[in-house]
Amino acid sequence: MRRMTWFNATSLTLGFAFLYLPMVILIVYSFNASKLVTVWAGFSTRWYATLLQNEAFLDAAWVTLRVAVISSTIATILGTMAAYVLVRAGRFAGRTLFSGMIYAPLVMPEVITGLSLLLLFIGIGLDRGVLTIVLAHTTFSMCYVSVVVSSRLVSFDRSLEEAALDLGCSPAEAFRLVTLPIIAPAVISGWLLAFTLSLDDLVIASFTAGPSSTTLPIKIWSSIRLGVSPEINALSTILIGIVSAGVITASLITKRASLRQQADEQAAQRT
Amino acid sequence: MRRAILILVPYLWLLALFLVPFLIVLKISLSDAELSIPPYTPKLDLTAGWAGIKEFLAGLDFENFEFLTTDDLYWKAYLSSLQIAVISTVMSLLVGYPIAYGMANAPDHWRPTLMMLVILPFWTSFLIRVYSWMGILSTEGYLNQLLIGMGLISEPLTILNTNTAVYIGIVYTYLPFMILPVYSALERMDASLLEAAEDLGCSRITAFWLVTVPLSRNGIIAGCFLVFIPAIGEFVIPSLLGGSRTLMIGKVLWEEFFNNRDWPVASTVAVILLLILIIPIILFQRNEQKQREAEG
Numbered sequence: 001m002r003r004m005t006w007f008n009a010t011s012l013t014l015g016f017a018f019l020y021l022p023m024v025i026l027i028v029y030s031f032n033a034s035k036l037v038t039v040w041a042g043f044s045t046r047w048y049a050t051l052l053q054n055e056a057f058l059d060a061a062w063v064t065l066r067v068a069v070i071s072s073t074i075a076t077i078l079g080t081m082a083a084y085v086l087v088r089a090g091r092f093a094g095r096t097l098f099s100g101m102i103y104a105p106l107v108m109p110e111v112i113t114g115l116s117l118l119l120l121f122i123g124i125g126l127d128r129g130v131l132t133i134v135l136a137h138t139t140f141s142m143c144y145v146s147v148v149v150s151s152r153l154v155s156f157d158r159s160l161e162e163a164a165l166d167l168g169c170s171p172a173e174a175f176r177l178v179t180l181p182i183i184a185p186a187v188i189s190g191w192l193l194a195f196t197l198s199l200d201d202l203v204i205a206s207f208t209a210g211p212s213s214t215t216l217p218i219k220i221w222s223s224i225r226l227g228v229s230p231e232i233n234a235l236s237t238i239l240i241g242i243v244s245a246g247v248i249t250a251s252l253i254t255k256r257a258s259l260r261q262q263a264d265e266q267a268a269q270r271t
Numbered sequence: 272m273r274r275a276i277l278i279l280v281p282y283l284w285l286l287a288l289f290l291v292p293f294l295i296v297l298k299i300s301l302s303d304a305e306l307s308i309p310p311y312t313p314k315l316d317l318t319a320g321w322a323g324i325k326e327f328l329a330g331l332d333f334e335n336f337e338f339l340t341t342d343d344l345y346w347k348a349y350l351s352s353l354q355i356a357v358i359s360t361v362m363s364l365l366v367g368y369p370i371a372y373g374m375a376n377a378p379d380h381w382r383p384t385l386m387m388l389v390i391l392p393f394w395t396s397f398l399i400r401v402y403s404w405m406g407i408l409s410t411e412g413y414l415n416q417l418l419i420g421m422g423l424i425s426e427p428l429t430i431l432n433t434n435t436a437v438y439i440g441i442v443y444t445y446l447p448f449m450i451l452p453v454y455s456a457l458e459r460m461d462a463s464l465l466e467a468a469e470d471l472g473c474s475r476i477t478a479f480w481l482v483t484v485p486l487s488r489n490g491i492i493a494g495c496f497l498v499f500i501p502a503i504g505e506f507v508i509p510s511l512l513g514g515s516r517t518l519m520i521g522k523v524l525w526e527e528f529f530n531n532r533d534w535p536v537a538s539t540v541a542v543i544l545l546l547i548l549i550i551p552i553i554l555f556q557r558n559e560q561k562q563r564e565a566e567g
Contacts, residue, residue, distance in 0.1 A: 018446075022400060081281050101289050104549070106552075110501075110506065120288070135288060248387075
């Protein structure tokens with residue numbers, strides 16, 4: 001019994017207004033002709049033109065994108081493995097340490113994670129660059145992934161897996177054919193979370209980035225520090241545009257997949 | 272064999288990239304500050320063999336920990352971070368729960384879209400979003416322009432560079448962390464339980480408190496942890512939205528590292544902060560474990 005009452009409608013409207021209003025204002029003011037961010041002086045696209053000529057921003061964007069895709073993919077694999085181990089592997093030597101290491105990076109202030117990794121990289125003589133940022137981002141985001149995935153694994157009916165094993169599946173097959181499809185939404189949202197965290201991260205990236213691998217947040221931070229620039233509004237509008245396109249595509253793909261699954265289930269029932 | 276690989280891969284990764292670096296920080300917290308690169312002493316020299324290790328251990332002491340108890344800046348920073356984190360977490364729950372509830376009760380075909388809408392603002396660099404609040408909350412900002420234009424106030428409100436701006440910034444930034452776990456708990460809930468409660472004479476509001484809230488308890492706990500934990504060590508939000516009097520431990524740490532270059536004291540601050548946070552985390556973990564065992 002799902003209810004769409006006035007209360008739900010109001011809370012959704014107000015909630016999404018809160019989440020979206022600052023971004024709408026950003027987008028509107030990115031087309032402002034004035035250099036003063038809070039004074040409207042007519043429509044203009046001049047900030048986009050200056051932005052596209054700014055190679056430092058373009059380079060930083062490319063670095064950020066590569067880091068986010070690679071680190072979130074590795075983090076999803078490692079985080080799902082870790083979640084499976086935490087929920088299903090039972091007792092093993094060093095289990096407490098393992099779960100401690102999954103949860104501790106979540107409480108670790110970013111400044112410490114960043115500095116401690118910087119000291120490690122200095123210690124083993126690894127030059128700072130894209131690789132070091134990827135290693136750093138993978139480490140903290142895999143913990144977020146494993147929290148998301150393990151919460152799904154905990155609520156999951158284990159007898160389904162056992163049934164698959166009884167029916168002759170190997171443990172790997174049971175995982176691929178039964179467990180993975182059921183936890184897939186959590187794995188996908190874990191990937192999304194890891195990707196977001198990597199895109200957003202300023203502090204850890206500041207520590208682990210080398211001079212040739214400045215990420216977008218580092219670049220943005222230094223421009224905000226130097227003074228408010230309408231270019232940042234233009235940049236964020238472009239980012240919001242790209243991200244919206246990506247999110248809408250992803251949701252359409254998911255929708256199509258779930259429709260196909262429903263069709264398969266109906267077909268299976270008929271036979 | 273497969274099980275061993277499954278355990279070992281994430282285990283070794285975390286050992287190498289989390290535990291070892293953390294031990295380095297722990298070591299530095301027990302060292303003395305020095306004006307060089309890296310700015311601390313002693314350094315562990317393994318090539319000198321056993322004598323090197325002995326010399327290294329002799330150089331370690333708890334001076335930095337004693338130093339922290341004498342300077343009340345650190346106590347104030349800890350307490351103020353705790354206070355800001357608690358207030359922001361409660362505010363996030365109050366803002367996030369109705370949104371998650373609304374989402375869980377929305378028609379099925381809306382839900383993937385709503386979920387995406389929660390995650391979407393989160394994708395944009397959160398620096399930009401914090402920066403957008405600077406424009407909204409400043410004295411000449413959009414909010415003051417709006418309120419003055421409506422004739423509600425005659426003098427602009429000072430919100431930017433106060434703790435209020437920090438609360439708004441934290442709630443805004445971490446709201447998806449609150450919404451998603453609460454939503455996934457509410458979504459799994461069997462709606463017929465509510466019907467049963469109402470059939471048995473509960474009003475809708477009583478049914479909400481007696482059925483919905485307890486069943487979403489895990490989501491609420493997870494959400495609160497996910498907001499509280501990053502909020503307490505937050506650096507970017509207090510330095511952009513907070514004022515000079517906004518004291519947060521993340522900011523103090525950053526300043527010790529970069530402005531004072533006192534790595535040992537900053538590491539010590541971090542070690543203590545972690546000791547404070549690890550207790551609630553272990554309790555939370557135990558609680559989850561117990562529940563799992565009770566259910567299984």
